Amino acid sequence: MDFQTAVKTCLSKYTDFTGRASRSEFWWFVLAQLVILIVASLIHRFVYGIAALGLLLPALAVGARRLHDIGKSGWFLLLALIPLVNLVLIYFYVQPTQPESNSYGEPPTA
Known part of the structure; x- marks a missing residue:
């Protein structure tokens, strides 16, 4: 999956916590999010806050779908609240995609 496709997919599925997301989809979206937040922070704090809030839900959704891809529950995202x-x-x-179907669906195509 390329950069543009990954970002479009994540933004179009911004509230879809079901299904699976490939490694490339997740990491391309993380890169896009990082770039957007850096540019927004250079503009103004208020713009950064709006961008961070706007990207929060898509980031959580793609994180949950990425965990589903390796057979883990999306609730593992709560580990982010515990330091270290x-x-x-x-x-x-960073784990590879499970090539077979799991309880969260078929493996991603790209």
């Missing part, structure tokens, strides 16, 4: 333990999430995010 949230590093486990990064480990989960």
Whole structure:
């Protein structure tokens, strides 16, 4: 999945916490989010706040779908609230896609 497709997919599924998201979809969206937030912070604090709030729901949704892709529950996102333990999430995010179907659906196509 390329950069543009990943960002479009994540923004179009901004409240879809079901299904699965590939590694490339997740990491391309993280990169886009980082760039948007850096540019917004250079403009003004208020613009940064609006951008951060606007990207919060899509980021949570793609994070949950990425966890579904490796067979984990989206509730593991709550680990981000615990200092140092949230590093486990990064480990989960870099895991390869399960090639077979799991309880969250078919594997992503790209």
